[in-house]
Amino acid sequence: MYKRGIPLAHLKKGKTGRITHIRRGYHGGPHGRHHGLHGFQRRLNVLGIREGQIIRVDSKQPLMGPITISVGNSQMTIGRGIAYKIIVEEL
Amino acid sequence: MIKKIVLMGNPNVGKSVVFSRLTGANVIASNYPGTTVDFSKGKMRIEGESVEIIDAPGTYSLQPSNKAEEVAVKMLKEADVVINVIDATNLERNLYLTLELLERDLPVVIALNLWDEARHLGIHINEEKLEKLLGVPVVPTIALTGEGIKTLVTRIKEARSNEKIKPTSDEGRWIEIGSIIKKVEQVEHRHHTIKDRISDLTIKPLTGVPIAAGIIFLSFWIVRFIGENLIEHVFDRFFYGVYLPLMNGLSGRLGPGIINDFFIGRLVDGEIDFVQSLGMLTTGVYIPIGMVLPYIFAFYLVLSLLEDSGYLPRLATLVDNVFHKLGMHGYGIVPMFLGLGCNVPGALATRTLETRKQRFISATLLAIAVPCMAQLSMVFAIFSQDPESSILAVESWQYPPVVYISLVFLTLIILYIIVGLILNKSIKGESPEIFLEIPPYRRPNLKTVLKKTWMRIRWFLKEAIPWLILGVFLISILYNLGFIDWLGAIFEPLMEGVFGLPGVVSIVLLTGFLRKDLAVGMLLALTSTVTFNPMQLVIIATILTIYFPCVATFAVLVKELGIKDMLKSTAIMVSTAVIVGIILRFVLLGV
Numbered sequence: 001m002y003k004r005g006i007p008l009a010h011l012k013k014g015k016t017g018r019i020t021h022i023r024r025g026y027h028g029g030p031h032g033r034h035h036g037l038h039g040f041q042r043r044l045n046v047l048g049i050r051e052g053q054i055i056r057v058d059s060k061q062p063l064m065g066p067i068t069i070s071v072g073n074s075q076m077t078i079g080r081g082i083a084y085k086i087i088v089e090e091l
Numbered sequence: 092m093i094k095k096i097v098l099m100g101n102p103n104v105g106k107s108v109v110f111s112r113l114t115g116a117n118v119i120a121s122n123y124p125g126t127t128v129d130f131s132k133g134k135m136r137i138e139g140e141s142v143e144i145i146d147a148p149g150t151y152s153l154q155p156s157n158k159a160e161e162v163a164v165k166m167l168k169e170a171d172v173v174i175n176v177i178d179a180t181n182l183e184r185n186l187y188l189t190l191e192l193l194e195r196d197l198p199v200v201i202a203l204n205l206w207d208e209a210r211h212l213g214i215h216i217n218e219e220k221l222e223k224l225l226g227v228p229v230v231p232t233i234a235l236t237g238e239g240i241k242t243l244v245t246r247i248k249e250a251r252s253n254e255k256i257k258p259t260s261d262e263g264r265w266i267e268i269g270s271i272i273k274k275v276e277q278v279e280h281r282h283h284t285i286k287d288r289i290s291d292l293t294i295k296p297l298t299g300v301p302i303a304a305g306i307i308f309l310s311f312w313i314v315r316f317i318g319e320n321l322i323e324h325v326f327d328r329f330f331y332g333v334y335l336p337l338m339n340g341l342s343g344r345l346g347p348g349i350i351n352d353f354f355i356g357r358l359v360d361g362e363i364d365f366v367q368s369l370g371m372l373t374t375g376v377y378i379p380i381g382m383v384l385p386y387i388f389a390f391y392l393v394l395s396l397l398e399d400s401g402y403l404p405r406l407a408t409l410v411d412n413v414f415h416k417l418g419m420h421g422y423g424i425v426p427m428f429l430g431l432g433c434n435v436p437g438a439l440a441t442r443t444l445e446t447r448k449q450r451f452i453s454a455t456l457l458a459i460a461v462p463c464m465a466q467l468s469m470v471f472a473i474f475s476q477d478p479e480s481s482i483l484a485v486e487s488w489q490y491p492p493v494v495y496i497s498l499v500f501l502t503l504i505i506l507y508i509i510v511g512l513i514l515n516k517s518i519k520g521e522s523p524e525i526f527l528e529i530p531p532y533r534r535p536n537l538k539t540v541l542k543k544t545w546m547r548i549r550w551f552l553k554e555a556i557p558w559l560i561l562g563v564f565l566i567s568i569l570y571n572l573g574f575i576d577w578l579g580a581i582f583e584p585l586m587e588g589v590f591g592l593p594g595v596v597s598i599v600l601l602t603g604f605l606r607k608d609l610a611v612g613m614l615l616a617l618t619s620t621v622t623f624n625p626m627q628l629v630i631i632a633t634i635l636t637i638y639f640p641c642v643a644t645f646a647v648l649v650k651e652l653g654i655k656d657m658l659k660s661t662a663i664m665v666s667t668a669v670i671v672g673i674i675l676r677f678v679l680l681g682v
Contacts, residue, residue, distance in 0.1 A: 045261065046101075046151040046187045047528060059295045065412040066421065066525050068294050073181050073212065075290070075531075077408040079420065079524020 006090065008055065009067065009083035016056045017088030019049065024085075044082075048072050055088060093171045095143045096135075096247065099163065099192065100176035101185055102149030103401075103530035105204045107131075108234035108539055109176050110146035113244065137247055145169075151184070153191045158442035158450075167197065172250040174243070176202045179209035179216055179231070180531075182276055186268045189225065194258045198250040199227045202243050206231040208531075213279030221275045226253035235536050286532050293405045294529070303409050306402065310393045317389035318468060322382070330365065330381045338363055338373055353567055359619060367616040369570070375563040378469070378612045379555045384548070386468035390432050391547045392540070399535035399543075403428070404527050411525045417511030418452040418518065419444060420525035426453050427507075430461040433551060434644040437461060438651055447656075448520030452511060454648055455660045458640040459667055460507040462499075462607070462632075465555065469611035470499065470632045474625075488625060498629045502675065503636060510667060554643055555606065562605040566613065589669070591676040593621050596631055603635050604642055610635055626679040633675060638668035 005020045022044075048071030049055070058068045058075065068077045100106040114133030131146040147163040155161040167173065173192055177185040192199050203218055222229040228246045232239035259267070292298045338355060342363065345351040355363060356370025363370075365377035397403055403425060411421030422443060430437025434457060441453045462470070474492040515522070569575050575598055583594030590596075595617050603610035614631060623631075639661070640648065649657045 042152045042154045042261075043156050043526065045265075046184050048184060050265065058291065061296055061408065061412060063412055065296075065415075066408060068408060068529060072183065073214075074184065075529040077294075077404070077411070077421070077525055077527045077529060079411070079415075079526065081524050082526065 004089055005087040007084045008057070008069070008086040008088050009080055011057045011088060011090060013057050013060055016054060016091045018091055019051050019053050019055060019086060019088050021051065021087040022049065022085060023087065044078075047074055047076055049078075049086060054091070055086075093137065093140075093142055093247065095145065095169050096172045096174060097145045097147055097166050097170035098174050098176060099147055099167070099188065100149060100204075101151055101178060101181075101188060103528060104149070104176050104178040104185065105234045106149060106176045107146055108536070109174070109202055109204060109232065109240070109243075110144065111539060111542060112234055112237055112240045113144055135244070137244065150188065152188055153195070157445050162442075167192075167195075170197065172247060173197050173199045174202055174247070175199050176204050179203050179205050180212055180214060182214075182216060183268055183272050186271060187264060190256060190264050190267060193225065193227070193253045193256040196252045196254070198252055200243065200247055200250045201225070201227060201229045202234075202239070203229055203231045204234050206239065207233045207236075213281050215277045215279075217275045221271070224271050224274065226255065227251055235539075290405070290529070290532060293402070294408055296409065299405065299409050303406055306397075306406075310397065313393055314386065314389040315471070317392070318386035318471070321385035321388065326381050326385055330377060334376075335363060335365075341372070349571075352571065353564065356563075356567065366612055367619055369563055369567050369616060371560050371563050371567075374612060374616075375556075375560040378608055379465075379552070379559050382472055382612075383465045383468045383555070383608050384552075386464050386471070387432065387551050388544065388548055390464045391544045394428065394432060395540045395543045395547075396535050397428075399533065399540055401530045401532050404529045407525065407527055408529070413508075415522070415524070416515065417456070417508065418515030418522050419449050419511075420523070422525060422527055423449070423453050426457055427461055430457045431464060431467075432547070433463050433465065433554070434458065434461065434640055435554065435647050438644055438647045441651060445523050446521050448518050449522055451518060451520075451652060451656055451660065452514045454652055455514065455663055456507050456511055458644065458648065458660065459510060459637050459664050460503045462503065462636040463641075466607035466611060466632075466636065469608045469615075470496065473611060473615065473628055473632070490625075495625055495629050498679070499632050499636075502633050502671065506637070506667070506671060510663070514663075555608075558606050558641075558643065559609055562602060562609045565605070566602065589676075590630060590634070590672045591680045592627055592631065593623075595621055599631060600635065600638060604639060604645075606641050607635060624680075629679060630672060630675045634668050634672050637664060637671055639664055 005017075008017065008019075011017050053071055056070045058070055060067045064080045066077045066079050067083050068075065069083075098106055098110055110131060110133065113135045115135075133144050133146075134141055135144050136142070145166055147166040148159040150160040150163040153164055153167075155164050175189050175192055177189065189199070189201065201221075203216065203221075209216065216231075218229045218231050228249045228251075230239055230243045230246055232243055234240065256267075293302050342351060342355045342358075345355065352370070354370050354372045356368030356373050358364075359367045363373055365373055365381065368374055404422075407421035407424050409421070410424050414421050414423045417423070425443065426437045426440035428437075429440045437457045438454055441450045441457070444450050444453055474495045566575070569578075575595075578598055578601070579593075579595040581594075582597035586592045586594045586596050596614075599610050599614045599617070602613045611632070614628075639645070645657075648660065652660060
């Protein structure tokens with residue numbers, strides 16, 4: 001099914017979006033090969049990176065550095081690569 | 092019968108504070124206190140019975156994503172009761188772990204912590220309803236003030252599981268959590284607070300980077316300030332005013348002979364010299380307590396403040412770019428910081444990194460380029476030019492001490508980056524990106540900070556003193572056998588030819604395998620027979636950091652990396668030391 005939206009990495013600082021879809025393979029590498037990858041995805045889910053959640057971009061580090069986001073009452077820093085895999089529709 | 096209680100919870104929920112409340116001052120064992128790396132064990136009393144209580148590392152779920160979390164999951168197997176500490180300000184995501192625990196049919200009591208913070212944020216939780224829905228006791232707590240802890244203790248025996256909660260899929264769990272949240276939680280709209288503003292400023296690159304530089308500089312300044320003043324006004328007063336006469340008396344009573352040689356050591360100009368005498372009761376006690384402990388105390392005090400305030404994850408965010416190029420991610424700064432106190436906890440902290448590649452790079456760089464506080468405090472002593480306290484007779488000081496110390500640091504920082512870049516390119520494996528929760532700023536609780544500092548100091552003393560005394564003992568035997576001079580002569584061509592250093596420096600490096608602070612102590616002891624120029628001292632201090640970790644760190648690294656990787660890492664260390672030594676010789680000595 002076609003999903004509308006832009007990668008979270010393209011959302012401007014201070015903007016909010018709703019997660020519509022999360023693309024698989026957070027690390028770019030082959031899936032689930034190394035230790036704890038599964039747990040890593042779980043961690044994303046537990047911290048609120050799930051479909052339907054509302055997410056705000058708080059700051060972006062330069063040179064494709066990580067971005068800091070808020071979901072609910074949690075704030076977290078995620079790498080830019082992960083942010084490209086999270087698809088949001090801007091609110 | 093309850094014998095073992097395990098504390099489980101997400102990171103940053105105040106679990107360690109709950110632990111410290113439950114155990115009082117009575118923590119019996121802790122591999123390394125205060126980090127989420129390893130567990131702490133303690134005892135508490137429930138209705139007169141002594142019960143063991145374990146503080147497991149923080150984890151988001153029972154499917155671990157790193158080694159630290161694996162430790163947490165393993166602890167569960169031994170638990171008779173689990174106290175699940177929950178962050179009331181983040182009920183939804185904390186309940187995920189709770190459901191996983193209940194699915195496993197473990198007897199659970201819930202501490203709904205940070206209750207006050209939730210109120211401030213306009214979050215209202217109906218804890219009675221939550222208790223009914225989950226079917227296990229729920230106790231609101233404010234661990235920092237101790238509120239609710241008594242009730243928690245009395246309700247431990249009510250711990251039970253909930254048979255109605257069956258293992259389900261991820262989605263199933265989130266649906267269940269959603270329906271629970273709807274029934275128990277009400278959230279008012281919240282306004283931006285001053286804390287949010289500070290948080291923004293410290294994480295935005297434009298303001299965050301200068302603030303980070305300021306905080307790091309200030310931290311080091313405070314450590315030196317506290318360390319120096321403690322030595323001058325407290326420790327040296329004790330050692331020279333009380334301890335020295337005591338030792339002189341003992342020495343007189345023992346009379347000359349081998350026992351005197353071992354305990355008091357040789358006399359320098361007819362007197363005991365705490366650094367040069369090399370006796371077990373003189374040098375063996377003075378180095379760890381009189382020279383190193385004051386700095387260790389200062390360092391851990393500042394580190395605990397940085398940790399408990401919640402600043403470190405923000406720093407990790409700011410440095411992520413750099414660390415990612417070195418094959419790690421921003422959180423790699425935490426093992427490095429801990430390593431500055433002592434390399435052993437630094438090596439343990441590499442567990443929080445996700446892949447083998449990251450852990451290998453982090454551990455190798457730690458061993459190569461991060462000097463521990465014990466070594467640093469001795470290096471500070473070397474370059475102290477205060478004529479009264481200057482221990483070292485050097486040919487000529489051309490620059491103020493800060494220049495020499497900066498040279499050591501500068502070399503090590505450059506090395507950290509260069510070796511990191513090379514390792515990132517040459518080591519196979521993945522380097523996952525940073526993914527790190529940023530907890531809200533919290534005002535550190537003085538009591539907790541002091542307790543943590545104290546536990547770390549106690550841990551340092553337990554680790555350091557046996558090795559130091561053993562080291563001093565071995566050295567005095569080797570001295571008496573003439574082995575030291577022999578060794579110096581053998582290594583003369585190597586040291587002189589390659590590094591432009593006197594042959595006896597090989598003894599310093601050998602001693603460094605036991606303890607780095609003792610090694611610098613040996614260097615000071617040598618100055619009665621050999622004259623060094625300040626740049627040679629810079630080279631020695633630098634190589635001493637690079638060439639090999641001390642035995643305690645080595646043992647931990649073998650355990651963490653495995654023998655094969657450790658051999659690889661060792662080869663990198665030794666060859667780096669040789670290359671850097673030669674380069675420094677040309678740059679600093681000009682020969």
